[in-house]
Amino acid sequence: MELFYDVIVIGGGHAGCEAACSSAQLGAKTCLITIDMNKIAQMSCNPAIGGIAKGQIVREIDALGGRMGIVTDRTAIQFRMLNRSKGPAMWSPRAQCDRPRFITEWRHQLDTTPNLEIWQDQVTEVITEASDNPERKSRVIGVKTLWGVEIYAKSIVLTAGTFLNGLLHIGRKMIPGGRIAEPASHHLTESICSLGICSARMKTGTPVRIDARSVDFSLMERQDGENVSHMFSYIHESLADSQYLSDSSLATRECYAAPRVPRDSNFLPCWTTSTNKRCHEVLLSGLKDSPLYNGQIQSIGPRYCPSVETKLVTFSDKESHPLFLEPEGTDTNEMYLNGFSSSMPMEVQIAALKEIPAFRNIRVYRPGYAIEYDFFDPTQLTHTLESKICEGLFFAGQVNGTTGYEEAAGQGLVAGVNAALSAGNGGSNEEKKAFILKRDEAYIGVLIDDLVMKGVDEPYRMFTSRAEYRILLRQDDADRRLTPLAHSIGLATTERMNVWKKKENAINELTEKLQRSVLKAKEINPYLERIGSTPVNGSVHLADILTRPQVTLEGLAEISPEIKYESEISEATEILIKYNGYIRREREYAEKMHRLEEIKIRGHFDYNSIQSLSTEARQKLTARQPQTLAQASRIPGISPADINALLVLLGR
Numbered sequence: 134m135e136l137f138y139d140v141i142v143i144g145g146g147h148a149g150c151e152a153a154c155s156s157a158q159l160g161a162k163t164c165l166i167t168i169d170m171n172k173i174a175q176m177s178c179n180p181a182i183g184g185i186a187k188g189q190i191v192r193e194i195d196a197l198g199g200r201m202g203i204v205t206d207r208t209a210i211q212f213r214m215l216n217r218s219k220g221p222a223m224w225s226p227r228a229q230c231d232r233p234r235f236i237t238e239w240r241h242q243l244d245t246t247p248n249l250e251i252w253q254d255q256v257t258e259v260i261t262e263a264s265d266n267p268e269r270k271s272r273v274i275g276v277k278t279l280w281g282v283e284i285y286a287k288s289i290v291l292t293a294g295t296f297l298n299g300l301l302h303i304g305r306k307m308i309p310g311g312r313i314a315e316p317a318s319h320h321l322t323e324s325i326c327s328l329g330i331c332s333a334r335m336k337t338g339t340p341v342r343i344d345a346r347s348v349d350f351s352l353m354e355r356q357d358g359e360n361v362s363h364m365f366s367y368i369h370e371s372l373a374d375s376q377y378l379s380d381s382s383l384a385t386r387e388c389y390a391a392p393r394v395p396r397d398s399n400f401l402p403c404w405t406t407s408t409n410k411r412c413h414e415v416l417l418s419g420l421k422d423s424p425l426y427n428g429q430i431q432s433i434g435p436r437y438c439p440s441v442e443t444k445l446v447t448f449s450d451k452e453s454h455p456l457f458l459e460p461e462g463t464d465t466n467e468m469y470l471n472g473f474s475s476s477m478p479m480e481v482q483i484a485a486l487k488e489i490p491a492f493r494n495i496r497v498y499r500p501g502y503a504i505e506y507d508f509f510d511p512t513q514l515t516h517t518l519e520s521k522i523c524e525g526l527f528f529a530g531q532v533n534g535t536t537g538y539e540e541a542a543g544q545g546l547v548a549g550v551n552a553a554l555s556a557g558n559g560g561s562n563e564e565k566k567a568f569i570l571k572r573d574e575a576y577i578g579v580l581i582d583d584l585v586m587k588g589v590d591e592p593y594r595m596f597t598s599r600a601e602y603r604i605l606l607r608q609d610d611a612d613r614r615l616t617p618l619a620h621s622i623g624l625a626t627t628e629r630m631n632v633w634k635k636k637e638n639a640i641n642e643l644t645e646k647l648q649r650s651v652l653k654a655k656e657i658n659p660y661l662e663r664i665g666s667t668p669v670n671g672s673v674h675l676a677d678i679l680t681r682p683q684v685t686l687e688g689l690a691e692i693s694p695e696i697k698y699e700s701e702i703s704e705a706t707e708i709l710i711k712y713n714g715y716i717r718r719e720r721e722y723a724e725k726m727h728r729l730e731e732i733k734i735r736g737h738f739d740y741n742s743i744q745s746l747s748t749e750a751r752q753k754l755t756a757r758q759p760q761t762l763a764q765a766s767r768i769p770g771i772s773p774a775d776i777n778a779l780l781v782l783l784g785r
């Protein structure tokens with residue numbers, strides 16, 4: 134550890150790890166300070182990465198040069214592509230991961246990243262001085278730690294997760310903590326609030342961990358993963374083998390290459406069962422001691438991950454709720470009971486579980502619990518995730534009011550890049566001073582725009598429905614959207630860029646073949662009849678017939694073997710051809726919105742003096758100070774009439 138860095142990252146969770154790697158990748162001398170180095174990227178809740186919309190975020194992180202996808206591929210013990218019954222815009226990869234190996238793999242990523250050092254300690258204070266920037270009151274210059282160390286840096290990224298003044302609840306028992314068996318982080322919130330930054334409280338919870346040896350699996354339904362070639366990282370085996378590695382050292386190979394072991398050799402099943410009437414009765418009998426219902430917890434939890442007691446109260450007519458028992462790893466008996474998040478007294482949790490036949494003889498490692506923690510209102514941030522109040526202070530992850538590993542990691546990567554840019558690293562000209570992803574470029578762009586423009590009144594998690602350009606934000610093409618951009622600022626390596634170029638060439642080659650190749654009716658009709666599609670009369674171009682819903686590239690390749698490509702290439706090409714019309718329409722709409730994005734309004738108006746605006750618009754525009762008209766249009770409470778009024782004043 135040294136005393137001066139370009140960037141300090143506080144917290145080694147999912148946001149902090151990506152922030153530290155992206156900052157270091159841009160050449161910034163970076164120090165990651167975290168409470169416990171053995172809990173790097175700990176999955177506080179379920180041992181799974183990805184899922185609906187979250188899987189797309191992981192692919193985006195990977196396309197940008199982040200590490201979450203690589204770590205997931207290397208530690209996956211089950212993989213599924215969710216939402217396959219819907220269009221490809223909705224397909225979302227999800228993997229169960231080996232929890233202990235996930236931590237070890239992340240440590241390995243950090244340890245093999247140049248420019249990055251780790252210091253195990255707890256930050257208690259940020260050190261600031263007056264800012265000479267007229268827009269900000271103060272400027273951050275360093276941190277103080279619990280051990281009395283002062284470390285200085287040009288930028289600081291705060292990613293302290295659920296640890297700030299964390300308070301754990303199990304029944305009526307309350308213990309300060311950042312996560313179970315980990316200390317809470319005190320004084321740091323107060324230090325940040327003293328700068329004029331506002332904080333508030335949120336809540337989340339997690340279920341019991343169960344000893345697999347005490348479960349009767351014969352009374353549960355087995356749920357296997359898919360034995361598919363999909364990976365989270367775009368640079369899996371292709372790079373490990375490839376001539377693209379300019380640095381062929383073992384460290385580089387190990388850092389980037391996903392395992393060569395076939396996926397199925399590691400795959401473990403999940404198991405499903407459900408709660409029942411007796412189990413509900415036991416839980417309801419303990420409701421008076423539930424911190425969620427006896428007034429002990431006042432803060433708001435994630436609406437879409439409710440505790441089991443909340444489900445019973447909200448859906449009182451339901452006689453059962455599904456439960457998923459998920460493995461925590463290949464070398465442990467520990468299992469995670471998804472769907473049974475609870476902060477009821479531990480004896481109530483265990484007694485209720487014993488009413489479920491498969492859990493009659495259950496032994497648990499630890500009960501479920503809830504945690505309350507501090508977060509900071511994200512509308513106090515710019516789109517770079519820098520504080521509007523304190524220069525050089527960036528925020529990412531749960532501290533911005535989000536929930537979820539993927540949401541945290543996506544923000545961490547963006548904050549890390551911007552912290553490095555702000556400290557004078559990476560990027561060679563003015564426009565590279567801010568790294569901002571647009572809403573039509575990435576779910577991460579949607580996430581950050583929602584946070585800073587709309588704020589949060591409950592833990593924010595990503596859904597596909599939050600994105601207006603879903604068909605442009607698919608999991609198959611995050612590399613096309615983001616790798617060239619990331620490469621231009623030195624975030625994605627040339628190796629990664631070359632992998633993308635190779636893929637792009639293959640997609641173009643296959644598209645041309647499909648547009649050129651023709652099949653006669655007698656060649657294609659047997660296939661069309663087999664899949665229930667109307668036979669053709671004359672000859673057809675493969676690209677045209679592929680637009681039919683039932684026709685697949687895989688099917689056509691059985692008739693024309695020259696169009697048989699690696700599945701990743703076929704899938705991407707098929708989507709581009711089949712959904713060409715939708716993609717074009719959404720792109721045109723996005724271009725129109727870009728025009729509003731180009732109309733800069735910050736500093737143009739004294740909103741309070743504009744009578745044609747509604748009172749709500751005047752207040753909100755004054756408070757948020759949007760940079761562009763498009764940003765203004767996304768602030769809740771700003772109506773199309775308000776936007777028109779501003780357009781008129783701008784003479785448009």
Ligand SMILES: Cc1cc2nc3c(=O)[nH]c(=O)nc-3n(C[C@H](O)[C@H](O)[C@H](O)COP(=O)(O)OP(=O)(O)OC[C@H]3O[C@@H](n4cnc5c(N)ncnc54)[C@H](O)[C@@H]3O)c2cc1C
Nearest residue numbers: 144145146147148168177178256294296338530531537541
């Ligand atoms: C009990 C519980 C239940 C959860 N349930 C869900 C759920 O159901 N669904 C869901 O999507 N998400 C859930 N989460 C949230 C999920 O774990 C987080 O969204 C995610 O981990 C956030 O990542 P992060 O990097 O922001 O913070 P974290 O993963 O919390 O990491 C924070 C890191 O900062 C370090 N740190 C904290 N303070 C300091 C300091 N002062 N100095 C140095 N280091 C510090 C910590 O040691 C830790 O390494 C749950 C979390 C908890 C604790």
